[in-house]
């Protein structure tokens with residue numbers, strides 16, 4: 001079976017690790033998983049290209065993630081950033097650990113040598129053992145893109161990098177809109193559109209619907225490929241009981257004037273979504289198109305067992321819709 005997923009960072013990575021475990025527990029394998037990662041969160045810091053969602057997926061699937069945080073490396077130290085701070089080098093609001101910096105140095109070096117983000121991601125994924133897991137990790141585009149957030153400060157509109165809004169401002173300053181710099185020159189990375197068109201099942205993990213999955217959907221051809229694929233498209237609501245499972249998805253949805261609810265998120269996917277998982281807390285209030293098949297089950301990824309159960313339910317629903 002060929003499964004394709006669109007993913008952002010922490011929530012997406014945890015869901016996909018659960019899906020990989022679930023696939024391994026089935027006796028109808030082998031199964032191939034292609035992950036299309038958001039690269040709108042990417043940022044250049046200290047001369048290095050950082051790709052948070054790609055790295056979170058690499059570390060989570062490869063066994064190197066800081067489990068408590070959900071991003072960055074386990075057993076991390078911050079000697080290099082401490083040295084930069086001693087020189088007064090900014091910014092210091094973005095924490096870059098020494099182990100994590102190894103990834104950014106390798107990425108930046110290979111990019112400077114002329115390799116594409118797809119080629120670089122493939123090399124990074126090899127170190128983390130993704131091919132052995134039959135996982136292919138693709139950046140959504142090889143173009144240099146960055147999500148910026150337009151905010152109003154001192155009666156003036158200003159665009160700040162997504163990471164500055166997310167981390168330094170804690171998304172507390174209302175976003176007026178999101179702009180993806182570089183997207184006008186972007187095309188889907190090699191393999192992205194084909195992975196959607198030729199999949200048996202397409203899954204949308206509980207990633208941020210605006211600044212993660214929403215950005216992937218803006219890459220030319222992606223939305224059309226989802227509308228056109230014969231594979232069922234099944235998603236997992238990132239909103240549970242009126243709020244995001246983690247992160248600031250509520251602030252992102254408000255910027256788009258979309259209700260902070262599973263119904264609101266499903267409305268963003270309405271032209272291609274076939275199946276939708278919601279939490280029991282939201283089942284009664286859910287409203288969506290009659291053609292959308294909705295199932296409810298607890299959606300908090302508290303531990304491996306609950307995460308695997310969510311992934312299994314998403315896959316089961318997709319396979320039911322395929323039959």
Ligand code: FO1
Pocket residue numbers: 008009010041050051052053055056071072093094095096100163166167
């Ligand atoms: N998130 C934070 O809240 N604070 C940080 O200092 C931080 C550093 C960081 C470094 C590398 C990395 O791959 C991710 C990092 N994140 C940090 C997470 C990241 O900002 C966001 O959670 C994602 O971009 C949103 O998906």
